[in-house]
Amino acid sequence: MSRKPAPPTGLRNGLKWRDGRPRWEPSPANRACGFAGVDLRDHAGAWMDRGAATTAADARTLWARFVRDAMRDDDQGGKARTMLRSALDRLPPLPTETVARRQRELVADLIERARAVLEDREPGVTDALTRTPRSVNAMVEAYFADPTAARRVSPGTLKVYRTMAKKLQARFGHVRADSVTPNQIRIWHAGLIEQEGLARASANLAVGAAGAFFQWAMLQDPPWINTSPVSRLRLAPAQGRRVFWTLEEEAAFIAWCDANGYADVADAVTVCLWTGARQIDVAAASIDALSGAAWRYVPIKTHKKGLEALPGLLPPVARRVERRRSEAEKQPIRHIAGDTPFLWNPKTARRHSSASIGERFREARAAALAADAVPATFSQKRLQDTRDTCITRLFDADVSLTRITAWTGHAASAAETILREHYVSLREAGAAEDAAKLNAWAEREGVVLSA
Numbered sequence: 001m002s003r004k005p006a007p008p009t010g011l012r013n014g015l016k017w018r019d020g021r022p023r024w025e026p027s028p029a030n031r032a033c034g035f036a037g038v039d040l041r042d043h044a045g046a047w048m049d050r051g052a053a054t055t056a057a058d059a060r061t062l063w064a065r066f067v068r069d070a071m072r073d074d075d076q077g078g079k080a081r082t083m084l085r086s087a088l089d090r091l092p093p094l095p096t097e098t099v100a101r102r103q104r105e106l107v108a109d110l111i112e113r114a115r116a117v118l119e120d121r122e123p124g125v126t127d128a129l130t131r132t133p134r135s136v137n138a139m140v141e142a143y144f145a146d147p148t149a150a151r152r153v154s155p156g157t158l159k160v161y162r163t164m165a166k167k168l169q170a171r172f173g174h175v176r177a178d179s180v181t182p183n184q185i186r187i188w189h190a191g192l193i194e195q196e197g198l199a200r201a202s203a204n205l206a207v208g209a210a211g212a213f214f215q216w217a218m219l220q221d222p223p224w225i226n227t228s229p230v231s232r233l234r235l236a237p238a239q240g241r242r243v244f245w246t247l248e249e250e251a252a253f254i255a256w257c258d259a260n261g262y263a264d265v266a267d268a269v270t271v272c273l274w275t276g277a278r279q280i281d282v283a284a285a286s287i288d289a290l291s292g293a294a295w296r297y298v299p300i301k302t303h304k305k306g307l308e309a310l311p312g313l314l315p316p317v318a319r320r321v322e323r324r325r326s327e328a329e330k331q332p333i334r335h336i337a338g339d340t341p342f343l344w345n346p347k348t349a350r351r352h353s354s355a356s357i358g359e360r361f362r363e364a365r366a367a368a369l370a371a372d373a374v375p376a377t378f379s380q381k382r383l384q385d386t387r388d389t390c391i392t393r394l395f396d397a398d399v400s401l402t403r404i405t406a407w408t409g410h411a412a413s414a415a416e417t418i419l420r421e422h423y424v425s426l427r428e429a430g431a432a433e434d435a436a437k438l439n440a441w442a443e444r445e446g447v448v449l450s451a
Helices: 028-032 050-070 075-089 098-105 108-118 136-145 147-151 155-172 182-194 200-218 247-259 263-275 279-284 315-329 354-370 376-380 385-396 401-408 412-426 428-444
Strands: 015-018 021-024
Touching: 015 050, 021 050, 028 050, 050 075, 050 098, 050 108, 075 108, 136 147, 136 155, 136 200, 155 182, 155 200, 182 200, 247 263, 247 354, 247 376, 263 279, 263 315, 263 354, 263 385, 279 354, 354 376, 385 401, 401 412
Parallel strands: none
Antiparallel strands: 015 021
16 A cells, blocks of 8 residues: 655644645634635646745745734834835735746735735724635625626526635635636636546536626626636536436336325426426426416526427326326315416425425335336436436437427527437437438449448
8 A cells, every 4th residue: 555655844834734735824823813724726726846835835924924013003013014014015016927926826815914904994803814805705705795696597506606606716715806817717627627526517517607706797897807717718518418218217117106105206207208398397387287288388497598498298298187186186275376286295295396306206216226116227317317308209209409499498509419419329229220221222222232
């Protein structure tokens, strides 16, 4: 077994070394003043070597001492403030050379804290460390404090943004927003995958959230930044799931659900598979909305795009709707907000939400697998896969792409991507059928392929 290299010895000025990761930690006196520790990474996001880390730790310790002395209320504090003002007046502009620029960035919060002390903007012990004007930290906090920005996205998206904001702040928090470069964002993205172990889809979400914050900064008056470092990155997309339900899996699972107290799951699965609707839209639907020849609705997830979905309602859906209608007529309380919900949670006696039907599906899937009622491959199936499965079935039924997008409410490019990259290439039956057509054409042209 290989042994971890021993950490360097003789470290000074708060420099700590943990498994190759240098960090500056404040002394008790500095911590009492509100100075927090900082990970020491270079301009590319990699951990600094000993030389660069020592330089950064020395600089942070020196500036922390300057600010700490200037915060004193005695004569010594007055002298320290005079010296600090002189030092700030002589401070050169932010360097353009990457290494020197990064060293300045690592003390930018202390420099701002020094200015705050001299201007008496934040007397006493404050949390100015994380609120450098025009920093990435300040940008993120201002974004979430802006009610207009919050209204532009769904609550679910806002929740994702809050999670991913922490990753952005951990890397760029104390850096000025206008100093972040596209290459730094690209390197950060790669680090999220290679160093932190995030899936590519999650890393792409982090960059997407960062793009929303930087876009907000561009739209301020005056703007914080002129261009966003996230635009035109062209990051590789995450690979699709390449999973679809077979008719055999559908029949076996629905029959088991109906026989074992999971009729609500069978309802959801059937409507999702045969309409291509997301589970959140089916959860929001009423019995009346699903009772005609077609179901016209605007998908909740993409409602701001205004793409309407209009799937036809086939007999499998009609049978589930009638089952639910008969069940609802036997319930004492049937109507909620003027309609009768289609998806009903028997465990809570409430309308299903997207989360609750997802939980019930996973519970039913596990039980059906344990009972050996479905193939072992069904363990990989998700309720979300039903939407793309419906697209595949429509394509196999020779429905045109234009009709498919009208049915599901997809953008044309999204539906085409699903068919081209995820599903059509996997359909062996379709490939065999196409091969037969090509063979027949060759024979008509007099080409003997068997020779």
